[in-house]
Amino acid sequence: MTVSGITPEEQAELDKALYDALNPLASAIRSRQTGLPAERMWEASPIEVGLxxxxxxxxxxxxxxxxxxxxxxxxxxxGASYEQMGAVWGITRQGARKKWPDAVSRPAPAGRRTLALFGGTAALVQAPSGDWSWTGVGADGASSLGSDETYYATAEEAAAHAGAYLKEHALDAVDHS
Known part of the structure; x- marks a missing residue:
């Protein structure tokens, strides 16, 4: 039986990718449990290998x-709603809210939205002209006021720029060399 929405060929490719990712992890786990080198994992008993x-x-x-x-x-x-996420996941709106309780924030005041990505946050603000700007603080503590002269036609465009900033300032993006 294939997963709904993918072809048998895509299912076969997914299975292969998952097994390719799994085998080194299974070998490492087996090696830690037995003290044997990972390349000798398959020499263990079938029960130990299976476990x-x-x-x-x-x-x-x-x-x-x-x-x-x-x-x-x-x-x-x-801006996705629990109803939309539930539809994608094949569950009700209430089921999505229960599964991901913090995924959807309460609506921000008109003209102001908050974006939380990569451990940082950004505030999207709509100017009286209708254009949008943003300010953000990355997970690494870097703060940006955006550019006082940079405005975007939509909240989504401002969010894309803010999201790129937050990704750049994620903790795993910091160069520790």
């Missing part, structure tokens, strides 16, 4: 759930 593969899938499942929650928060920060 190390199961342990690796558990790690991957937790990571996938973390990435799913991040994707939901990103969608919500751009």
């Amino acid at each position: 190390s593969v199961l342990a690796a899938w558990k790690v991957m499942a937790a990571e996938v759930e973390r990435l799913i929650a991040h994707a939901a928060a990103t969608a919500g920060s751009y």
Whole structure:
């Protein structure tokens, strides 16, 4: 049975990619459990190999759930509703709200929105002219007032520029050399 919405070929490619990602992790887990080198993992008993593969899938499942929650928060920060997220996920609006309780923030006052990405935040502000600007603080503590002379025609355009700034100032983007 294939996952809804993808072709059998895409399903086969996805399966291969997942197994390719899983095997080094399963080997590392097995190596830590036995003290044997990772390349000798398959010399263990079938039960031990099977359990190390199961342990690796558990790690991957937790990571996938973390990435799913991040994707939901990103969608919500751009204005997606719980109803929209639920439709994509195949659950109700209430189910989406329960699954990702912090993904959608309460509406900001008219002409002002907040964007939270990559551990930082940005405020999007609409000028009386209708144009938008932004200010932000990255996860690394860097602060930008945007440019007092830079305005964008839409909130989405301002959010894109603010999002790029926040990504640039994410903690994992900092060069530690």
